[in-house]
Amino acid sequence: MDTQFLNTFVAVVDRGSMAAAARLLNITPAAVAQQIRTLEREIGAPLIARVGRTVNVTEAGARILERARTLLRDVADLRTVANDDATAGELRLGAGTNALTGMLPDILARMVDKFPRIQVFIKPGYSPELHRAVDSGELDAAIVLQAPYALPKTCDWELLREEPLVVLAPARMAQRDPHELLASEPLIRYDRSQWGGRQADQYLRTAGIVPHERFELNALNAIAVMVDRGLGVSLVPDWARPWPEGLKLARIPLPQPFEPRRIGIVWSRSTIRLRLVQAFVQQARAAMAATQHDDD
Structure with missing residues (x-):
C-alpha cells in the first residue's frame, strides 16, 4: 500500500x-x-x-x-530515527494566526540557516486546539498563548513574548484618555470566545467600563484596519509585527495594571523528535532576543 x-x-x-x-x-x-x-x-x-x-x-x-x-506520523518518524542527530528529520509545528507572520518566520530563518536538512510541517490554528494537538502527539511543538490551566505532565512551556493590552485608536485620538475612549467610542471587540478576547473583556469589567459594542471578531489585523477607517476603537494585545501597512493608529497604554498576554512554545517531552524541538526552542530564544534588541 x-x-x-x-x-x-x-x-x-x-x-x-x-x-x-x-x-x-x-x-x-x-x-x-x-x-x-x-x-x-x-x-x-x-x-x-x-x-x-x-x-x-x-x-x-x-x-x-x-x-x-498514526501510520503517517510513524513513517515520518523513520527519517528522524535513521538520522540520529538533531540536524535532520521532520519537525511538526503549530502556530496561532499572528505568530505565523509575526514570530515564526524569524525563528524558522534561524533554524533553516543552522539546520538546513530539517523539514518542517506547520499547522495553523487557535491556541486551545494547538495545545490539544501537542498533548495528543499530532504536533511536536506549537507557538501559542499561555494556557489558563495547568499543562499535562508530558508537556513543557517556555515564555517567548509578553504583549500588554493597549487601546487601539485612530491617530487623531492619541491624546485622549484610554478609559474615556473605551466608554464613549464604538468598540470593536476582540472575540470573547478566544483566550485573548476574554482577557480584554476582563479588563473592561475590572475597570467598570460598559462599552458601546459595534463589531466582534478574532482577527487583529482586520481590527487594526477597521480602527484606521474610523469604525471605532479596540482593546487588544500589542501583538508582534508586521501590521497592515499605511495605517495611522495610536497604541495607548492602559492606566491600570493588568496581566499581559503571554505567548510561548509548548512542546511534548515524549516526542521522538525532542532534540529537534530543543533546537527549535533555542533558536526561538535567540530570535526573540534579537527582536527585543531591535525594539530597544
Missing part, C-alpha cells in the same frame, strides 16, 4: 473536498480521485462519499482515519 494514498485520503477528509486536497498536495483533482479509488480497492471498502463538490467520510473511512494518521 502506498502511504501517499493514505496521505491523500487524510487530506481529503481534513479539507472537505477533493479540489481543496488537490491544492494542498499540488496535484490535480483527477489524481486525487484516482488515488482514493485505488486506496478503496486495496482496503476493500468505500472510504469517501461524494456529495456534489464536497465529500463525507464513510463509516469504513472513519474507522481507519485515526490509524491512517
Whole structure:
C-alpha cells in the first residue's frame, strides 16, 4: 500500500473536498480521485462519499482515519530515527494566526540557516486546539498563548513574548484618555470566545467600563484596519509585527495594571523528535532576543 494514498485520503477528509486536497498536495483533482479509488480497492471498502463538490467520510473511512494518521506520523518518524542527530528529520509545528507572520518566520530563518536538512510541517490554528494537538502527539511543538490551566505532565512551556493590552485608536485620538475612549467610542471587540478576547473583556469589567459594542471578531489585523477607517476603537494585545501597512493608529497604554498576554512554545517531552524541538526552542530564544534588541 502506498502511504501517499493514505496521505491523500487524510487530506481529503481534513479539507472537505477533493479540489481543496488537490491544492494542498499540488496535484490535480483527477489524481486525487484516482488515488482514493485505488486506496478503496486495496482496503476493500468505500472510504469517501461524494456529495456534489464536497465529500463525507464513510463509516469504513472513519474507522481507519485515526490509524491512517498514526501510520503517517510513524513513517515520518523513520527519517528522524535513521538520522540520529538533531540536524535532520521532520519537525511538526503549530502556530496561532499572528505568530505565523509575526514570530515564526524569524525563528524558522534561524533554524533553516543552522539546520538546513530539517523539514518542517506547520499547522495553523487557535491556541486551545494547538495545545490539544501537542498533548495528543499530532504536533511536536506549537507557538501559542499561555494556557489558563495547568499543562499535562508530558508537556513543557517556555515564555517567548509578553504583549500588554493597549487601546487601539485612530491617530487623531492619541491624546485622549484610554478609559474615556473605551466608554464613549464604538468598540470593536476582540472575540470573547478566544483566550485573548476574554482577557480584554476582563479588563473592561475590572475597570467598570460598559462599552458601546459595534463589531466582534478574532482577527487583529482586520481590527487594526477597521480602527484606521474610523469604525471605532479596540482593546487588544500589542501583538508582534508586521501590521497592515499605511495605517495611522495610536497604541495607548492602559492606566491600570493588568496581566499581559503571554505567548510561548509548548512542546511534548515524549516526542521522538525532542532534540529537534530543543533546537527549535533555542533558536526561538535567540530570535526573540534579537527582536527585543531591535525594539530597544
